[in-house]
Amino acid sequence: MKKNKFWILSLSFLLVSLAFLKPGSSIAQKYDAGGGLGIATYSGDIIRGLDPNQIGIQGTLFGRRNFDNVWSLRGGLSFARLNAADSINPIDPVMAYRNAGFNGSLFEASVVMEYHFLDFTNRYAQFRFSPYGFLGLGFSGFVGKGRKFEDDPNPTGYNVGTPVIPFGIGIKYKLSDKWILAAEFGARATFTDALDKLYGEEPFIPRFPDPNNPNTLTGYNYGNYSDKDWYYFLGITLSYTFSSVKCYSY
Secondary structure: OHHHHHHHHHHHHHHHHHHOOOOOOOEEEEEEEEEEEEEEEEEOOOOOOOOOOOOEEEEEEEEEEEOOOOEEEEEEEEEEEEEEEOOOOOOOHHHHHHOOEEEEEEEEEEEEEEEEOOOOOOOOOOOOEEEEEEEEEEEEEEEEEEEOOOOOOOOOEEEEEEEEEEEEEEEEEEOOOOEEEEEEEEEEEEOOOOOOOOOOOOOOOOOOOEOOEOOOOOOOOOOOOOOOOEEEEEEEEEEEEEEEEEEOOO
16 A cells, blocks of 8 residues: 555656646647547456447546647546456356356546657658657546446445556547547556456355345455456547637746
């Protein structure tokens, strides 16, 4: 836990420091805002990797400050639908027997730094596009419904809140001096194992029915507490530059 706090504080300091950097002479400050749509998925105790059969929609709104032709600071709000079920694509026969599943809505607020590999915003630039990477901090809230195993007597709603570390890659294309189109893939490392409602700390229940106790709850309710959940966004965004002011240092 102390290690997690160290990384969160370190990234926070980096983002805040970069946000207050003063641009040098003849560097243009550009501000833009936009939004995007795409798909979202999760990985955890139900899905180990990325499963295209279990995806939801996602959307985002953001504002961005471009310090120069390389660095940008972006703040955004995102919404996504996440879902997964052992019955769709079980990891193994034991997971099929468990038959856990969940679905719900995720809300995220984040701040990330973007690094562009090519100078594409300058009107005299050789390229109209640039790959970029990003890294930042955020917080997510998830509201969902799910069951931990086949005969779960309490498949009710639940809420989860967690800090997240967003990072990823993308490519931007300058449609005009005002409009920029981008395609982006982003991963979110969370600090919780509860997005899928499988905390890994459930009391053990008998695997099979006991003839002497037919009313006893049975099933496979296992979750791996040592693996934190992740979620991922893939989408397209469109942004509009609404101001450009050149600053000069003396």
